[in-house]
Amino acid sequence: MRHELSTIVNIIKINDFNVRLVLQNSDIASKATPGQFVNVRCCDSNELILRRPISILKTHGEFYDIIYKIVGEGTKRLSKFSIGEKLDVMGPLGKGFTKESTDKKIAFIGGGIGLFPLVNAVLEFKNCESDFFVGFKSKKEMMLIDEIKKTGANVYISTDDGSVDYHGFVTDLFIKNIKNYDKVYICGPLLMEQSCVDILRKYNINGQVSLEQRMGCGIGACLVCACETVHGIKHVCKDGPVFNIKDVFLKEQLDE
Amino acid sequence: MNNPNLSVMIGDVKLNNPVITASGTFGFGREYGQYIDLNQLGGIAVKGLTLLPRDGNKAPRIAETPSGILNSVGLENPGVEAFIKNEIPFLTQYDSKIIANIAGSTVDDYLKMVEILNNTEVDLFEINLSCPNVREGCLAFGSSKDGVYKVTKAIKKIAKKPIIIKLTPNVNDITTIALGAQEGGADAISLINTITGMKIDTKTKRPILHNNTGGLSGPCIRPIAIRMVHQVYQSVDIPIIGMGGITNLEDALEFFIAGASAIMIGTYHFMDPYVCEKVIIDLEQYLVDNNISDIKQLTGSIILHE
Ligand SMILES: Cc1cc2nc3c(=O)[nH]c(=O)nc-3n(C[C@H](O)[C@H](O)[C@H](O)COP(=O)(O)OP(=O)(O)OC[C@H]3O[C@@H](n4cnc5c(N)ncnc54)[C@H](O)[C@@H]3O)c2cc1C
Ligand SMILES: Cc1cc2nc3c(=O)[nH]c(=O)nc-3n(C[C@H](O)[C@H](O)[C@H](O)COP(=O)(O)O)c2cc1C
Ligand code: FES
Numbered sequence: 105m106r107h108e109l110s111t112i113v114n115i116i117k118i119n120d121f122n123v124r125l126v127l128q129n130s131d132i133a134s135k136a137t138p139g140q141f142v143n144v145r146c147c148d149s150n151e152l153i154l155r156r157p158i159s160i161l162k163t164h165g166e167f168y169d170i171i172y173k174i175v176g177e178g179t180k181r182l183s184k185f186s187i188g189e190k191l192d193v194m195g196p197l198g199k200g201f202t203k204e205s206t207d208k209k210i211a212f213i214g215g216g217i218g219l220f221p222l223v224n225a226v227l228e229f230k231n232c233e234s235d236f237f238v239g240f241k242s243k244k245e246m247m248l249i250d251e252i253k254k255t256g257a258n259v260y261i262s263t264d265d266g267s268v269d270y271h272g273f274v275t276d277l278f279i280k281n282i283k284n285y286d287k288v289y290i291c292g293p294l295l296m297e298q299s300c301v302d303i304l305r306k307y308n309i310n311g312q313v314s315l316e317q318r319m320g321c322g323i324g325a326c327l328v329c330a331c332e333t334v335h336g337i338k339h340v341c342k343d344g345p346v347f348n349i350k351d352v353f354l355k356e357q358l359d360e
Numbered sequence: 361m362n363n364p365n366l367s368v369m370i371g372d373v374k375l376n377n378p379v380i381t382a383s384g385t386f387g388f389g390r391e392y393g394q395y396i397d398l399n400q401l402g403g404i405a406v407k408g409l410t411l412l413p414r415d416g417n418k419a420p421r422i423a424e425t426p427s428g429i430l431n432s433v434g435l436e437n438p439g440v441e442a443f444i445k446n447e448i449p450f451l452t453q454y455d456s457k458i459i460a461n462i463a464g465s466t467v468d469d470y471l472k473m474v475e476i477l478n479n480t481e482v483d484l485f486e487i488n489l490s491c492p493n494v495r496e497g498c499l500a501f502g503s504s505k506d507g508v509y510k511v512t513k514a515i516k517k518i519a520k521k522p523i524i525i526k527l528t529p530n531v532n533d534i535t536t537i538a539l540g541a542q543e544g545g546a547d548a549i550s551l552i553n554t555i556t557g558m559k560i561d562t563k564t565k566r567p568i569l570h571n572n573t574g575g576l577s578g579p580c581i582r583p584i585a586i587r588m589v590h591q592v593y594q595s596v597d598i599p600i601i602g603m604g605g606i607t608n609l610e611d612a613l614e615f616f617i618a619g620a621s622a623i624m625i626g627t628y629h630f631m632d633p634y635v636c637e638k639v640i641i642d643l644e645q646y647l648v649d650n651n652i653s654d655i656k657q658l659t660g661s662i663i664l665h666e
Contacts, residue, residue, distance in 0.1 A: 105395065106634065145631065150607055153578045153631055154424050194633070318420045318568075320429065321630045323394075325387035327407070327436045328422040330415075337415050337436060342391075 371522025593619025
């Protein structure tokens with residue numbers, strides 16, 4: 105079945121680097137679950153031959169939002185599109201975050217743009233007590249806080265330079281406020297994810313972590329996005345990006 | 361005019377049309393089967409198989425380069441037995457021909473795999489003598505005429521299905537190597553596999569690929585592939601399956617004109633899951649529009665400058 109194009113209905117510049125797109129595509133919006141991603145074609149020319157994986161931030165009716173950080177050529181070209189234009193987006197892809205009905209006390213730990221896939225989870229995982237820990241470099245890069253607070257979650261913020269709230273790592277902020285959570289959801293830089301997983305293991309708390317890997321097809325056909333798990337080699341695009349913390353070896357992925 | 365004939369023969373196997381998915385880019389068909397009707401394809405060349413399961417290389421296994429990608433998957437695959445058990449029953453539901461792409465570290469590996477697959481519903485063998493991402497075997501056979509000849513001959517002796525020899529472009533003289541395949545009894549030749557390359561992250565001074573080097577594919581390799589198909593067409597009589605950076609009808613036509621009887625499409629699936637479907641439809645329309653009754657008339661129709 106051919107996928108329909110997504111129409112750009114709004115473009116919001118969050119700051120110098122981050123752009124939020126509101127996209128219209130009822131198929132993607134209705135199927136997406138928290139933690140899933142889309143694979144975006146960034147330009148018409150074949151100079152860039154790969155799509156770019158971007159998390160689904162939230163869905164509303166026939167719309168879904170994404171935020172992309174301009175880091176390289178692909179995201180730069182994505183920033184050339186205007187409202188009303190159509191984007192070729194495949195999705196929703198991958199396996200996202202899950203919550204059991206017995207999970208009543210949950211937490212989220214996000215670092216930088218790792219915050220994005222967690223937003224849809226805190227929006228969707230209702231009827232529970234949620235703590236949301238998020239770390240930014242500085243006040244300038246802070247975003248989405250009001251949207252998260254609206255869900256009723258307790259928000260804890262850390263900044264590397266101390267310009268807002270806790271001065272230091274988000275993992276330290278988490279340890280200071282740790283409770284007997286039923287589940288913790290993690291997404292951020294690999295080092296941060298590794299420390300979070302170590303903490304959760306120490307306290308014997310269940311958790312899920314979203315991994316990043318360079319991708320080709322985005323659907324499980326090319327096998328480039330491999331990661332080691334206790335169940336053998338898995339693929340981040342199809343078996344993930346979200347994995348149970350018990351299953352993954354993050355240390356192996358950190359470059360030696 | 362009647363519908364033009366798009367079918368092609370590889371050995372005694374008839375493909376409904378000359379458009380095949382390239383090994384390693386299309387898994388075992390399941391994933392892209394959610395986007396396209398697999399019945400439409402001429403054939404599906406499955407992910408490269410080895411005798412035993414392989415984990416492949418450490419990630420990152422892909423890097424984007426201008427109009428192309430480097431990959432270093434390293435032949436991750438479930439092994440030939442798991443392929444027979446889990447994938448063949450799925451693939452036989454479709455009209456498209458099943459092409460088992462196999463790679464070994466010794467001649468014996470190839471022979472064992474062919475023996476095991478001889479009695480399955482696989483339609484064709486594609487013998488990968490060209491994988492750049494594994495240390496042992498494979499590529500070593502593909503780099504000399506003698507090596508290609510010996511492996512081809514040994515396999516041909518026992519194979520119950522037509523064999524396609526897949527050649528590496530990482531050699532000095534592709535024509536003599538292609539002759540080795542023909543003399544060994546190959547039913548067809550497929551080319552090109554990826555070209556060895558490298559990309560470095562200038563900030564960290566480390567290669568992007570954990571394997572350091574990888575195989576280049578996509579539109580950036582097309583001119584090299586076209587040149588090689590052209591050269592090989594002039595030196596052998598067996599059918600050539602051409603590939604390397606095909607994205608649309610225009611690219612496909614180039615390969616046919618250079619001498620290909622069929623084509624494979626790989627990397628471009630990542631951008632456009634429907635690329636094979638589109639090329640098949642456009643190819644048929646092209647033949648109708650140009651009053652060509654059979655795709656064979658296009659093969660090798662190049663007009664060289666004097
Ligand atoms: C599952 C998943 C979800 C993501 N969600 C978001 C999101 O919501 N917002 C956001 O801003 N970014 C997200 N990213 C990262 C985003 O994919 C990269 O920032 C983007 O691909 C960079 O493309 P570029 O051309 O601008 O950069 P370049 O560095 O020029 O890209 C070159 C190549 O490397 C790949 N690449 C570069 N950085 C990454 C990376 N961090 N992860 C994977 N591939 C990379 C690109 O896709 C491209 O193929 C996500 C990545 C993954 C795997
Ligand atoms: C991710 C990836 C994996 C591949 N794996 C295999 C393989 O297992 N066996 C093989 O013979 N060729 C493999 N190839 C090579 C392709 O089949 C093809 O020869 C090459 O990519 C050129 O075609 P393209 O530019 O259309 O991709 C692989 C290519 C890619 C990009
Ligand atoms: S990106 Fe192709 S398998 Fe994950």
